Each structure stands twice: as C-alpha cells, then as structure tokens.
Amino acid sequence: xxxxxxxxxxxxxxxxxxxxxxxxxxxxxxxxxxxxxxxxxxxxxxxxxxxxxxxxxxxxxxxxxxxxxxxxxxxxxxxxxxxxxxxxxxxxxxxxxxxxxxxxxxxxxxxxxxxxxxxxxxx
Numbered sequence: 001x002x003x004x005x006x007x008x009x010x011x012x013x014x015x016x017x018x019x020x021x022x023x024x025x026x027x028x029x030x031x032x033x034x035x036x037x038x039x040x041x042x043x044x045x046x047x048x049x050x051x052x053x054x055x056x057x058x059x060x061x062x063x064x065x066x067x068x069x070x071x072x073x074x075x076x077x078x079x080x081x082x083x084x085x086x087x088x089x090x091x092x093x094x095x096x097x098x099x100x101x102x103x104x105x106x107x108x109x110x111x112x113x114x115x116x117x118x119x120x121x122x123x
Contacts, residue, residue: 034082042102043082049102051075051088062090068106075104 038044051072053064064072072088079086084102091105 037078038082038084041078041082043079043084045083047082047084047102049079049084049086049104051086052091052103052105052107053088054091054107062088065107071106075106 043049053062053068053072076086091107
C-alpha cells in the first residue's frame, strides 16, 4: 500500500504545482494584455481622460444622442478597465492642449467643435 499511497501523493503534488503554474501564467498574460490596452488607448494607471460630448444648442445642458450614450458607456468601461479616471466635458469647455490628457470625442463632427480640430492635427 505504501507504493500506491506514494503515487497518489505525487499525483496530488503534480496537480498542485500545475495549478499554481497555470495561475501564474494566466495572471501574467492578463497583465500583459492590460499593459497593451493601456498603451493603445494612452491611458496609464491613474491617468485622467476626457469624454467630450455635445452641448445642447437651446441651453447650457449637455445633450447626448442615444447611440452616443452607448459609445460613452463602452468608453467608460475601457477607461475603468485601464485603471484611469474619466471626466465628461462639453465640446466648447475643453481648455487643455494636445497631449495633456487622453480625449475621446463622441458625436458627429458637425456638432462637435473639437473633432475637426483633432482630425486636422493628425495629418
């Protein structure tokens, strides 16, 4: 029985070592994926970002179309996943220059004053 017991104990140890190695490899891959996503969006840990939306033409309130709300929710999820912080700002209230914060402009170029400026600056 001691030979059978030894095989069972060695099998349990092998399963434990394999589980730990698998967990370490998976956590390393997920951290690598997070670093790549942060680099792609320009959102390092604890960074500030702006979600630029349209202002209603009739008043001082922010006005967002239904499809733009979906985009804002998706962007908010990406920003939170990267460990950054978001601030919603109207398109005519943005004061920072380029490169200070990551800006996500949501809306059409006709309604958003900042989008054509960003498109022209990338050329």
